[in-house]
Amino acid sequence: MDTSDSGTEQQHRAPAPAEPPRKGWRRWAMDTRPLRRPAYRRLWSSTIVTAVGSQLTAVAVPKQIYDITGSSAWVGYASLAGLLPLVVFALWGGAIADAVDRRTLLLITNSGIAVTSLLFWVQAVTGLESVGVLMVLLAAQQAFFGLNSPARSASVARLVPAGELAAANALGSTVTQTGLVAGPLLAGALIPVVGLPELYLLDAVALCVTVWAVYRLPALPPLAGSAARRAGLREIAAGFRYIARHKVLLLSFLADVVAMVLGMPRALFPQLAAETYASYGEGLALGLLFAAIPVGAVAGGLFSGTFSRARRHGLMVIGAVVVWGVAITGFGLSTSLWLAVAFLVLAGVADMVSMVFRGAILLSAATDEMRGRMQGVFTVVVAGGPRLADVLHGTAGSAAGPQAAVAGGGLLVVAVMLTLAAAVPALRRHRV
Template sequence: MNTSESTTETGGDAQTADTPPRRGWRRWAMDTRPLRIPAYRRLWSSTIVTSVGSQLTAVAVPKQIYDITHSSAWVGYASLAGLVPMVVFALWGGAVADTVDRRKLLLVTNIGIAVTSLLFWAQAVGGLDSVVVLMVLLALQQAFFGLNSPARNASIARLVPARELPAANALSSTVMQTGLVAGPLLAGVLIPVIGLPELYLIDALALCVTVWAVFRLPALPPLGDGPARRAGVREIAEGFRYISGHKVLLLSFLADIVAMVFGMPRALFPQLAAQTYHAWGEGLALGVLFAGIPVGAVLGGLFSGVFSRARRHGWMVIGAVVGWGVAIAGSGLSGNLWVALVFLAAAGVADMISMVFRGAILLSAATDEMRGRMQGVFTVVVAGGPRLADVLHGTAGSLFGPRAAVAGGGALVVVLMLALAAAVPALRRYRI
């Protein structure tokens, strides 16, 4: 992306003049330069509200399904019911985002998600107690999310100068990770007080903030004066060909797949809590294990000034994925819950760094006409990788024990990432 493109789309707000270097503690703190741009600030501010609200629904749906069925298997089936439409519509939504005004697409899809949350609330208040209805609504919600996410992420490069993309990604990722921590905790507190249906209603009201913020954005039509583009199977396939022809983009996806598929051990947390860390209390141990990575990611975001100005984005991704693997392996080797927590938090910091620079590479290395499709694939990889990891780690944990599976997975991440970096120099050489 060139500088003139960014300043044009923000009415001159996304200035590219150098800012004075930060001194003292400010060098370490989160880089907030993108918040000087009104359009990005509106989009980011809305995320603060909706990141927590969306987690209320994410807790409420499986809770309601379990209350109806008393079966964890049905909770898993519901997750699959949401995954399939999300994958399909994220790929298609990426192609759509490259053909239409992204602001209009965001308006339509955010309204659709809000209406779905209202329908969740209505069925809960009405006492339908129907798993089928819940799964249909979940599939509809995830379809809207699949259409929304590529357009939202691709829009950032039109609102923020290229060199501030890492800082913008750090700001957005920190808010999302904070929601992953605060949302479930808030849901646990609110359910006994106001009841489960109201969680859906709070999410719907929070989404109204997002709709208003998107309405205030500038128009984001496709760049160029060429013929109108389509958004069909051919265009989706063209996106995959584009990835295969650009090694930096391909390696950024492969780095995330390696880290998540082989190094995300969340499926083993219940077994670790029950067998390895039970002396601290199984419930406490389980909560600590699940909170470790998001807490580390939030801390990494709060101190993102340390790394967000780095120019060698490729090396930052390589180092972050290797660091993730080392930290995950360390958590598996630890027999002490609190030592394992430190390692998981370190993994969260590494994951935040990886997210920041992989996102920056996707937005800066791809042309605007391809950014939507790149973000569609990115959404699929981010959502699908951990689910594949659940299957892989669950199987390995049953065969070799949970600690060996976690440690082995982390070590495998390190080996595979270093092998990729050595075999293909494009990622090592990439910088802005």
């Protein structure tokens, strides 16, 4: 596939100024070139606020459900209640993002998420204590997120030049991963001080900041020459046909499926903490295991200058997935908690590299009129893969033991990824 932009699309991209190579420590630090562009800077700044704020609600909802029911099963049911609308509306939202002004869609959906957060606060402060209401609000919130995410991701390619897409993805992914670490810690510190209702209110206020930042973005309508289209099942199906025809896109999705479904062992963390690493203290071990991958991802983002300028994006994805598989295998074979955490941190770094370049491939190898739908599928894959992995690893861990299941999954990641790369050369040959 010719991945060059059309003349029309190039006119809508910010120019890439020539710059001297970075020297000294700056070669290794995060590549911040995209932040020189005011529009991208506004979008990224809003992500900083919501990355932490959204985690306050993500902690508060299961905590409130458990407080009401005393049952972890209901917490699991709530997670499933949010998954279906996320999948459906992410696919539909991708089609909508290709048919309308993406800035307008972001304004509507961010406002919708803010309203649901405000309704979470209302039900909590009034003492309603209804699991049904909580699950309905969670489903609505995830539906708005599904509509929002494809438009947000697809907009990046209109705000920065092609050569800075990897750096822009690294900046966004680093903020998101930092939120996964800082948000729950902040929620845990605030709950005893201010209570659950105020967590919802803080998230709603943070989302107001996001709406203001999005309001200040330039208009992002479909490019001139794009055919007017609807956003229905036919357009969603056209997106899947587009993926099937373009092997580099198909393999970028398969790479994430391979890594996450076969190699994400989080369902086995509680068992490993209770059995393999019990001598270190079960609570300490569990906390370290859950935190290690996000910490590694943040570290990878902070030092993204080491890889963000690479042009062989396909090879970077293949290498990152292989390193992820090797690291997960090492984790599965480790009997020392600290060695296990080190392998998980390495896996987190590899996951960041993979995220950066898979995202860049989706933005550079797809035309603008298809980017929304590509990001919709990307959202579904990212959300669904780890949940499938929970089922697969949980079953395998019960049958063969947790360490064998983890190590076996890591080896499968390496074998399947190398087989795909050898059988279909499109991904390893892809470059910006």
